[in-house]
Amino acid sequence: MSPAVQTADLDQELQSLLERCAASDASALQRLYQLAAPILFACLLRILRRRALAEEALQDVFVSIWQSAGQFRATRGRPMAWMMSIARYRAIDLLRHERSAPVLVPELAERAEMAEESREEAAPWSPPGGLLERCLGLLTDHQRNCLELAFVGGNSHEDISRLTGNPLGTVKSWIRRGLQSLRQCLEGPT
Amino acid sequence: MTPQEHPEIVDPLAAEYVLGTLRGPARRRFAAWRASSAPVQERCRFWEENLMHLARGLRPIEPPEQVWHGIRARLNLPAGLEPRRRSTGRLLAIAASILLVAGLAALLYWRGLQPGRISAVASIAAPSGQQIWQVEVYGTTGRLVVLARRLPAHPSDRDYELWALPAGGKPVSLGLLPATGSTQRTLTAAQQQALAHAPQVAVTLEPLGGSPTGQPTTTPIYIVPLQSV
Numbered sequence: 385m386s387p388a389v390q391t392a393d394l395d396q397e398l399q400s401l402l403e404r405c406a407a408s409d410a411s412a413l414q415r416l417y418q419l420a421a422p423i424l425f426a427c428l429l430r431i432l433r434r435r436a437l438a439e440e441a442l443q444d445v446f447v448s449i450w451q452s453a454g455q456f457r458a459t460r461g462r463p464m465a466w467m468m469s470i471a472r473y474r475a476i477d478l479l480r481h482e483r484s485a486p487v488l489v490p491e492l493a494e495r496a497e498m499a500e501e502s503r504e505e506a507a508p509w510s511p512p513g514g515l516l517e518r519c520l521g522l523l524t525d526h527q528r529n530c531l532e533l534a535f536v537g538g539n540s541h542e543d544i545s546r547l548t549g550n551p552l553g554t555v556k557s558w559i560r561r562g563l564q565s566l567r568q569c570l571e572g573p574t
Numbered sequence: 575m576t577p578q579e580h581p582e583i584v585d586p587l588a589a590e591y592v593l594g595t596l597r598g599p600a601r602r603r604f605a606a607w608r609a610s611s612a613p614v615q616e617r618c619r620f621w622e623e624n625l626m627h628l629a630r631g632l633r634p635i636e637p638p639e640q641v642w643h644g645i646r647a648r649l650n651l652p653a654g655l656e657p658r659r660r661s662t663g664r665l666l667a668i669a670a671s672i673l674l675v676a677g678l679a680a681l682l683y684w685r686g687l688q689p690g691r692i693s694a695v696a697s698i699a700a701p702s703g704q705q706i707w708q709v710e711v712y713g714t715t716g717r718l719v720v721l722a723r724r725l726p727a728h729p730s731d732r733d734y735e736l737w738a739l740p741a742g743g744k745p746v747s748l749g750l751l752p753a754t755g756s757t758q759r760t761l762t763a764a765q766q767q768a769l770a771h772a773p774q775v776a777v778t779l780e781p782l783g784g785s786p787t788g789q790p791t792t793t794p795i796y797i798v799p800l801q802s803v
Contacts (some may be wrong), residue, residue: 422634563589
């Protein structure tokens with residue numbers, strides 16, 4: 385089966401499950417959790433970097449999905465983008481509260497179960513590349529790295545400046561111009 | 575202030591809100607604006623849909639069972655809704671089929687039906703001499719096989735990532751290293767090219783899912799020679 389077909393099938397199933405959640409069908413939430421929790425957990429873990437906090441956030445995310453499933457509109461977007469946004473916004477919110485907390489020593493000898501997929505293989509939850517991949521290809525390495533560090537890692541401008549060793553103003557400028565280029569490429573110049 | 579009055583500021587703010595770089599009071603103000611404005615919501619959805627592509631490298635991680643139990647308790651859902659509960663008979667059938675497939679795979683492997691002929695090999699070992707991974711490159715078919723031997727304890731929020739170190743070039747990721755068992759993957763043209771000119775491979779400890787930058791984010795913990803066979 386091609387990745388595009390897999391993605392379309394998954395989208396359709398997720399959409400139908402969200403509709404059933406909106407109608408308070410608990411078995412739909414159970415299935416939705418099976419399908420979406422692993423990738424949302426990966427997303428939360430990457431941003432929050434602490435397993436216990438990511439587990440707590442994942443609970444918050446599914447409670448929120450259950451309570452707001454009726455607000456999802458398939459005509460306006462893909463279900464996974466909607467759910468991932470709920471997860472990412474929750475994680476960023478938690479980061480704000482955790483910033484003053486001491487950095488804990490990472491737990492040892494505990495290994496997350498992971499699918500053994502290479503990064504190049506298509507993930508069914510992710511949209512097909514197409515135009516966006518071409519637009520991302522137009523960005524400079526610096527711009528793309530900064531966008532990935534922010535979106536996937538949940539890093540702030542200051543974090544990225546420290547991580548990459550570049551001045552804060554430069555990082556802000558790369559991000560601003562990167563986003564501007566993406567918008568122009570995706571929608572055409574305004 | 576309405577989005578119609580200031581369309582030029584809505585899109586940049588929406589983009590940085592979705593990206594996560596809009597922080598502090600500005601983020602909270604924008605979130606409130608978004609909640610009450612359909613055009614602002616529309617711009618956020620545009621960026622949510624498109625920027626999601628940046629997360630393609632994320633690999634699913636199974637959350638522990640207690641997370642589901644917590645959700646069920648918080649929402650007062652009926653007990654008995656267990657995402658992964660399967661009947662014993664079904665479990666045995668699955669186990670039997672896994673054993674059958676694993677047995678066949680092992681048989682094929684040991685009969686020498688590997689993906690072509692080994693063209694290069696690297697042995698990654700601890701200072702004690704204990705081998706941790708065996709890396710095998712099958713140049714004719716462009717496959718990479720990694721066998722995990724004895725992995726030392728490591729932080730649960732980190733992954734080991736393997737890199738080709740081409741002479742005079744930047745490191746090229748060869749993917750994550752397995753904690754147990756073995757993995758096989760098809761190398762991209764860029765990875766094959768890098769390996770063809772790499773006298774060494776390296777291992778770094780990276781955030782879960784691998785380096786978010788495409789380059790090592792930490793100092794390599796192992797650098798070993800890649801030997802042609």
